[in-house]
Amino acid sequence: xxxxxxxxxxxxxxLIARTPEKFEETGVKVRVSSPVGEIDSRKGEVxxxxxxxxxxxxxxxxxxxxxxxxDIPGTEREGVFVLKTLRDGIDIKNYINEKACRKAIIIGAGxxxxxxxxxxxxxGIETEVIYRGERPVSRWDPExxxxxxDELVKNSVSFIGNTLPVAxxxxxxxxxxxxxxxxxxxxxxxxxxxxxxxNTELARYADIEIGKTGALHVDLSQRTSKERIYAxxxxxxxxxxxxxxxxxxxxxxxxxxxxxxxGSNIGGNLKEFQGVVGAQSFKVFGLELAATGLDERAAQxxxxxxxxxxxxxxxxxxxxxxxxxxxxxxxxADRKTGKFLGAQAIxxxxxxxxxNTLSACLWAGMDLDDVGYLDLAYSxxxxxxxxxxxxxxxxxxxxx
Amino acid sequence: xxxxxxxxxxxxxxLIARTPEKFEETGVKVRVSSPVGEIDSRKGEVxxxxxxxxxxxxxxxxxxxxxxxxDIPGTEREGVFVLKTLRDGIDIKNYINEKACRKAIIIGAGxxxxxxxxxxxxxGIETEVIYRGERPVSRWDPExxxxxxDELVKNSVSFIGNTLPVAxxxxxxxxxxxxxxxxxxxxxxxxxxxxxxxNTELARYADIEIGKTGALHVDLSQRTSKERIYAxxxxxxxxxxxxxxxxxxxxxxxxxxxxxxxGSNIGGNLKEFQGVVGAQSFKVFGLELAATGLDERAAQxxxxxxxxxxxxxxxxxxxxxxxxxxxxxxxxADRKTGKFLGAQAIxxxxxxxxxNTLSACLWAGMDLDDVGYLDLAYSxxxxxxxxxxxxxxxxxxxxx
Numbered sequence: 001x002x003x004x005x006x007x008x009x010x011x012x013x014x015l016i017a018r019t020p021e022k023f024e025e026t027g028v029k030v031r032v033s034s035p036v037g038e039i040d041s042r043k044g045e046v047x048x049x050x051x052x053x054x055x056x057x058x059x060x061x062x063x064x065x066x067x068x069x070x071d072i073p074g075t076e077r078e079g080v081f082v083l084k085t086l087r088d089g090i091d092i093k094n095y096i097n098e099k100a101c102r103k104a105i106i107i108g109a110g111x112x113x114x115x116x117x118x119x120x121x122x123x124g125i126e127t128e129v130i131y132r133g134e135r136p137v138s139r140w141d142p143e144x145x146x147x148x149x150d151e152l153v154k155n156s157v158s159f160i161g162n163t164l165p166v167a168x169x170x171x172x173x174x175x176x177x178x179x180x181x182x183x184x185x186x187x188x189x190x191x192x193x194x195x196x197x198x199n200t201e202l203a204r205y206a207d208i209e210i211g212k213t214g215a216l217h218v219d220l221s222q223r224t225s226k227e228r229i230y231a232x233x234x235x236x237x238x239x240x241x242x243x244x245x246x247x248x249x250x251x252x253x254x255x256x257x258x259x260x261x262x263g264s265n266i267g268g269n270l271k272e273f274q275g276v277v278g279a280q281s282f283k284v285f286g287l288e289l290a291a292t293g294l295d296e297r298a299a300q301x302x303x304x305x306x307x308x309x310x311x312x313x314x315x316x317x318x319x320x321x322x323x324x325x326x327x328x329x330x331x332x333a334d335r336k337t338g339k340f341l342g343a344q345a346i347x348x349x350x351x352x353x354x355x356n357t358l359s360a361c362l363w364a365g366m367d368l369d370d371v372g373y374l375d376l377a378y379s380x381x382x383x384x385x386x387x388x389x390x391x392x393x394x395x396x397x398x399x400x
Numbered sequence: 401x402x403x404x405x406x407x408x409x410x411x412x413x414x415l416i417a418r419t420p421e422k423f424e425e426t427g428v429k430v431r432v433s434s435p436v437g438e439i440d441s442r443k444g445e446v447x448x449x450x451x452x453x454x455x456x457x458x459x460x461x462x463x464x465x466x467x468x469x470x471d472i473p474g475t476e477r478e479g480v481f482v483l484k485t486l487r488d489g490i491d492i493k494n495y496i497n498e499k500a501c502r503k504a505i506i507i508g509a510g511x512x513x514x515x516x517x518x519x520x521x522x523x524g525i526e527t528e529v530i531y532r533g534e535r536p537v538s539r540w541d542p543e544x545x546x547x548x549x550d551e552l553v554k555n556s557v558s559f560i561g562n563t564l565p566v567a568x569x570x571x572x573x574x575x576x577x578x579x580x581x582x583x584x585x586x587x588x589x590x591x592x593x594x595x596x597x598x599n600t601e602l603a604r605y606a607d608i609e610i611g612k613t614g615a616l617h618v619d620l621s622q623r624t625s626k627e628r629i630y631a632x633x634x635x636x637x638x639x640x641x642x643x644x645x646x647x648x649x650x651x652x653x654x655x656x657x658x659x660x661x662x663g664s665n666i667g668g669n670l671k672e673f674q675g676v677v678g679a680q681s682f683k684v685f686g687l688e689l690a691a692t693g694l695d696e697r698a699a700q701x702x703x704x705x706x707x708x709x710x711x712x713x714x715x716x717x718x719x720x721x722x723x724x725x726x727x728x729x730x731x732x733a734d735r736k737t738g739k740f741l742g743a744q745a746i747x748x749x750x751x752x753x754x755x756n757t758l759s760a761c762l763w764a765g766m767d768l769d770d771v772g773y774l775d776l777a778y779s780x781x782x783x784x785x786x787x788x789x790x791x792x793x794x795x796x797x798x799x800x
Contacts, residue, residue, distance in 0.1 A: 251778065253778035256785045276775040280778070280779070281778070281779040283779065283782070352782040355777045356753060356754075356756075356757040357756040359757070359774065360760035360774060361763075361764075363766075363770065364761075364763070364764030364766065366763075366764065374763055375641075375653075375676040375692075375759055376679050376759055377679040377680050377692060378652060378681070379680070379681040379682050379752070381688075383752075386653070386656060
């Protein structure tokens with residue numbers, strides 16, 4: 001009988017209590033509140049912190065990642081949060097309600113920050129984003145991240161760039177005060193949205209190989225360096241089909257796939273996970289953003305000689321575009337081979353659809369000629385006779 | 401200097417008069433109202449009906465297609481229309497306004513019929529669709545075409561299936577009466593939406609090869625069987641990458657691509673058109689429909705041993721799906737090889753995006769394993785961690 005032992009959050013019991021029969025039916029025993037102290041891969045055992053020992057035939061590490069908390073004074077104060085687990089989410093909600101929270105400060109400006117900014121503003125909470133860089137979502141082309149900044153401003157969010165937090169203290173007007181190298185800011189709630197780090201301590205003590213990214217190194221079957229030990233999800237690396245490198249991309253859909261592949265292999269149905277192309281998306285207020293493949297810097301690091309181009313089109317045919325929506329699409333390609341390497345899209349609508357199509361192109365290793373003449377389901381309510389995808393690929397091809 | 405001579409509609413002069421400088425700038429001479437009587441491919445000349453002779457180095461046939469008019473008595477009556485050219489569209493609009501049209505009858509139930517039905521209903525015109533088959537859009541899986549029928553009914557359109565028109569007469573309550581084998585129906589306007597046939601007479605007289613489909617046979621460079629004569633658009637065949645056959649798919653985006661390829665070749669920049677996968681889409685009231693690749697019948701005709709499956713999912717993650725929208729997705733695959741062959745999608749939203757992604761998969765010749773683990777830009781406002789695309793491909797794979 002396999003055991004599944006992962007990060008446990010306080011209310012998980014209640015959650016799984018909703019469908020206990022589901023677990024019983026499948027013969028899976030779930031032990032919550034049972035932290036693991038050690039893995040003994042030679043003996044094939046796991047030792048719980050309570051002293052109990054559990055033998056295993058196959059072991060799956062699904063230890064996830066931990067949200068990064070800044071190492072500055074005052075982070076232990078009530079009202080300072082990260083957002084990683086369901087427990088974190090519940091705690092934030094409760095705090096907002098109990099304290100009648102009026103103003104929030106978010107440190108960091110990645111997509112979790114953007115999503116939380118929208119969520120807090122929708123609750124009527126004044127929101128300030130503090131970021132070390134100049135613009136939010138700095139992974140994105142400056143032309144696109146500038147639009148995200150405009151969207152924040154349009155929704156009455158203050159964005160304070162080029163600013164490093166120094167300490168958190170009690171506030172005067174609000175519950176907390178964030179001291180920075182650029183003045184101080186008060187709020188009732190401070191959220192650290194600074195990304196995650198793979199949770200690898202257990203594996204490290206068991207001498208399981210850690211990759212260059214800091215996450216557990218696995219093969220396409222999700223096997224770690226130790227026999228019969230698998231790793232899946234945010235604690236593990238994943239193969240990037242475009243760069244041909246092992247990367248750490250902690251996203252839910254990838255974790256899902258890895259879990260399925262590991263389970264399939266353990267069950268005797270051999271399966272390899274064919275990797276990712278780096279597709280991702282998020283929404284912030286009225287904007288849709290999506291990206292796939294390599295951005296220019298990543299492509300250059302991977303040894304490509306890059307060319308790139310932004311085009312501005314419309315999500316639907318111009319005749320049907322009553323709201324005058326615009327769709328920005330940036331493509332990156334290899335100058336020598338014409339190979340398509342990556343894309344970013346932004347707009348009120350239509351960005352994710354384009355990026356999903358381009359993700360399939362990347363999956364297949366297409367070049368710009370293929371992308372430029374791809375057969376798409378043309379109809380004016382959904383796009384022009386030449387879609388921005390085709391226009392961008394043809395335009396970039398000319399520039400190579 | 402190349403001449404471009406195509407189908408001419410009455411108001412074209414006015415249209416191009418908007419941008420005469422565009423044509424002058426590029427050195428292109430456009431001769432409207434100059435019907436061509438004959439092509440002499442040996443001499444390399446075109447003879448106009450007015451007796452004039454124009455020599456050519458390269459000739460492009462872009463003669464398009466003609467809308468099918470039923471061969472029944474009374475089609476010459478005022479108020480009986482097809483919809484193919486801009487002139488047709490203008491005539492229909494004028495007729496509706498001048499006659500204060502109250503009721504329309506549309507013969508045929510393909511996607512032009514559906515689009516016109518929506519257009520007429522939006523003008524407040526009572527609309528009746530008469531069709532020889534049982535359900536509208538009969539190319540679609542019955543489970544999906546049933547939903548289109550429901551959508552018509554919901555929007556107060558009467559759909560009269562299994563009915564063949566016999567004649568058109570003057571009406572009593574409305575201007576026209578359509579006699580069918582199943583009773584008679586009156587309306588102020590009758591629109592024939594019965595598809596198109598390639599316009600190949602000129603080519604036929606010049607002994608240019610016609611394909612099995614009835615359209616002009618071309619190669620990947622858009623060359624016909626006669627030297628220096630090209631054909632593009634609705635009069636020409638196109639290569640289908642999935643069936644490996646030459647087909648006739650008269651759609652605007654394909655015509656655009658073929659024109660570009662022919663022009664490129666004539667200009668000395670050699671280019672091949674890599675074909676299509678059969679992607680198409682349309683909107684009818686609140687429904688979005690899209691399809692790509694081969695449907696089951698077409699796949700079987702092309703020699704595949706097909707398996708297929710419909711799954712019902714949601715266009716966005718369930719937690720975000722406030723309107724409880726549903727997305728139906730049907731996949732077709734080859735039983736022996738697992739090769740993905742085609743898809744149909746229907747829903748209030750999200751159908752076209754999925755079909756475009758699946759079109760890229762078809763373009764690349766993917767199998768169900770690839771499609772089932774494709775990397776898509778997951779985010780709850782745009783889809784679940786497992787998208788309907790992946791769920792459908794994995795489910796169909798199990799059934800092979």
